[in-house]
Amino acid sequence: MSGVSRQLVFEKIAHLVLALIAAIAVAPVIGIIIFLFIKGGPALTPEFLTSMPTNGMKAGGIFPAIVGTLYLVLGTIVFAVPVGTLAAVYLTEYATQGRLTRYIRLAIANMAGVPSVVYGLFGLGLFVLLLQMGTSLLAGSLTLGLLVLPVVITAAEEALLAVPQSFRQASLALGATRWQTIRRVVLPNAIPGIITGTVLAVGRAAGETAAIMFTVAAFFLPTLPDSPFSQAMALPYHLYTISTQVPGMPEEIKWGTALVLLLLVLSFTLTAAVVRARFRRKRRW
Amino acid sequence: MVTAEAQKKVQLQEVNFYYGDFKALEDINLDIEANKVTALIGPSGCGKSTVLRLINRMHEVAGRTRVEGRVLLDSEDVYSPGMDVVGLRSRVGEIFQKPNPFPKTIYDNVAYGPRLQGRSSRDELDGIVERALRQAALWKEVQNKLKTSALELSGGQQQRLCIARTLAVEPEVILMDEPCSALDPVATQQIEDTMDSLKKDYTIIIVTHNMQQAARVSEYTGFMLIQETGEPGRLVEYGLTSKIFTMPDRKETENYITGRFG
Numbered sequence: 001m002s003g004v005s006r007q008l009v010f011e012k013i014a015h016l017v018l019a020l021i022a023a024i025a026v027a028p029v030i031g032i033i034i035f036l037f038i039k040g041g042p043a044l045t046p047e048f049l050t051s052m053p054t055n056g057m058k059a060g061g062i063f064p065a066i067v068g069t070l071y072l073v074l075g076t077i078v079f080a081v082p083v084g085t086l087a088a089v090y091l092t093e094y095a096t097q098g099r100l101t102r103y104i105r106l107a108i109a110n111m112a113g114v115p116s117v118v119y120g121l122f123g124l125g126l127f128v129l130l131l132q133m134g135t136s137l138l139a140g141s142l143t144l145g146l147l148v149l150p151v152v153i154t155a156a157e158e159a160l161l162a163v164p165q166s167f168r169q170a171s172l173a174l175g176a177t178r179w180q181t182i183r184r185v186v187l188p189n190a191i192p193g194i195i196t197g198t199v200l201a202v203g204r205a206a207g208e209t210a211a212i213m214f215t216v217a218a219f220f221l222p223t224l225p226d227s228p229f230s231q232a233m234a235l236p237y238h239l240y241t242i243s244t245q246v247p248g249m250p251e252e253i254k255w256g257t258a259l260v261l262l263l264l265v266l267s268f269t270l271t272a273a274v275v276r277a278r279f280r281r282k283r284r285w
Numbered sequence: 286m287v288t289a290e291a292q293k294k295v296q297l298q299e300v301n302f303y304y305g306d307f308k309a310l311e312d313i314n315l316d317i318e319a320n321k322v323t324a325l326i327g328p329s330g331c332g333k334s335t336v337l338r339l340i341n342r343m344h345e346v347a348g349r350t351r352v353e354g355r356v357l358l359d360s361e362d363v364y365s366p367g368m369d370v371v372g373l374r375s376r377v378g379e380i381f382q383k384p385n386p387f388p389k390t391i392y393d394n395v396a397y398g399p400r401l402q403g404r405s406s407r408d409e410l411d412g413i414v415e416r417a418l419r420q421a422a423l424w425k426e427v428q429n430k431l432k433t434s435a436l437e438l439s440g441g442q443q444q445r446l447c448i449a450r451t452l453a454v455e456p457e458v459i460l461m462d463e464p465c466s467a468l469d470p471v472a473t474q475q476i477e478d479t480m481d482s483l484k485k486d487y488t489i490i491i492v493t494h495n496m497q498q499a500a501r502v503s504e505y506t507g508f509m510l511i512q513e514t515g516e517p518g519r520l521v522e523y524g525l526t527s528k529i530f531t532m533p534d535r536k537e538t539e540n541y542i543t544g545r546f547g
Contacts, residue, residue, distance in 0.1 A: 164385075166381065166383065166385035167385065167387060167388075168346070169343065169346065169381065169385065170381065170385045170386075170387065170447070171387075171397070172343065172346055172374065173341060173343055173378065173381075174374065174375070174378070174397060174398040174401065174450065174451065174454055175371050175372065175374040175375030175398060175401060175402070175454055176397075176398075176401050177371050180401055184397070184401075185387055
């Protein structure tokens with residue numbers, strides 16, 4: 001009897017401790033969000049979001065930084081998603097699994113671990129200087145594209161592998177070529193997974209600072225970027241500069257900028273979660 | 286067997302088959318009659334399904350395999366270098382053990398094969414879809430919900446849908462790999478009735494664990510066996526179903542059929 005009750009007590013304690021640890025993991029996130037809302041919330045006015053900075057950025061809004069970040073996100077998607085998806089298609093559908101694919105996967109895993117500042121310098125050397133793109137949206141998008149490529153490839157691979165083998169067999173047995181099978185059966189069923197991975201990757205790109213500081217970001221621009229070869233302002237870099245380079249910067253503009261960046265990234269993550277949940281509900285295989 | 290050579294739809298001649306270094310089949314000789322149902326029976330792991338896959342070369346999807354000997358479809362070697370595998374698979378359809386409709390509408394499932402072949406006119410596809418569904422004895426149940434997802438159908442309906450999907454490609458041979466093993470008796474009955482009505486136009490080869498089923502649906506039966514684990518599968522006996530199930534020549538066949546093992 002006492003053995004059983006001791007086990008029950010232990011079970012309850014274990015439950016409590018684990019719940020507490022889980023709470024510790026979540027608390028900082030909630031804390032940061034609340035903190036940013038308190039500090040930066042008052043700055044969050046429509047004018048702040050839609051007007052140019054004035055008075056040496058000590059007043060006005062952050063519109064060009066928001067626009068720049070959205071352009072960069074778009075550019076990143078344009079480069080990383082097709083390349084990442086096709087690489088994943090090659091790895092899962094075409095390549096014979098063996099030493100070569102092992103090395104490729106190892107390289108991808110390592111790419112994911114390379115510090116972003118190294119990507120920034122690589123982008124500066126390759127895109128900005130060697131390929132003479134200059135400091136531009138194009139160079140920045142390509143650099144960010146490289147940075148998130150491992151995430152996109154891995155997510156796409158998982159999505160492709162999750163498509164049941166029986167679909168491929170059915171298609172091939174009906175006289176489809178491998179590409180027809182991929183195009184008509186495998187990819188359509190993998191797309192929700194690929195989108196989820198992409199949106200998460202984009203969240204990372206949107207918040208990235210080091211990779212864009214040498215390749216695209218400008219301290220201040222009086223006009224919005226008007227071509228892929230323009231420089232652009234971007235939220236994370238803007239936050240970095242106003243926090244370190246501008247003396248006498250009003251606190252609430254800094255916090256407000258941080259809040260906008262966080263909300264932007266969170267909105268991407270949330271989108272990914274919604275897409276995934278919707279897909280799960282619809283899927284029945 | 287006394288039928289003329291011309292009616293042998295599929296022939297396996299001295300076939301050995303390897304998965305990697307493992308010899309899975311040895312010295313298989315098998316003549317499949319056109320417009321008949323041929324059943325392959327035998328205990329699990331004896332290579333029945335492998336024999337099926339040899340005919341439409343679906344084993345190549347799985348990995349490193351090797352075939353020795355000859356597999357003929359209408360006297361043409363399926364493994365000759367000039368063979369178009371994609372074309373072969375539209376001539377030799379396959380029904381799998383578990384119903385595997387695509388997560389598409391009923392209509393799009395059946396139209397999948399014809400669309401691959403470049404047929405896209407609405408009228409033509411409508412005709413093909415209706416004809417295939419009728420042949421598979423599914424039309425009456427689904428004619429008013431062609432645009433709903435195939436996954437809404439019951440298991441038996443899904444399997445008949447898979448049959449319709451295969452028929453829409455107008456194959457000559459249909460391979461069935463334990464097509465009823467995931468189905469209840471009523472659904473099994475419906476599939477068997479469908480097979481019976483199909484054999485006047487198609488050559489059907491069915492792998493089954495269910496000996497009553499083999500006896501019910503087939504004209505010819507082949508019994509396969511492995512002597513021991515690790516040994517290759519062999520075709521022990523092949524002939525008219527009526528003979529195999531009443532007066533088998535070989536002791537092993539009799540033992541299996543009377544339920545002494547397997």
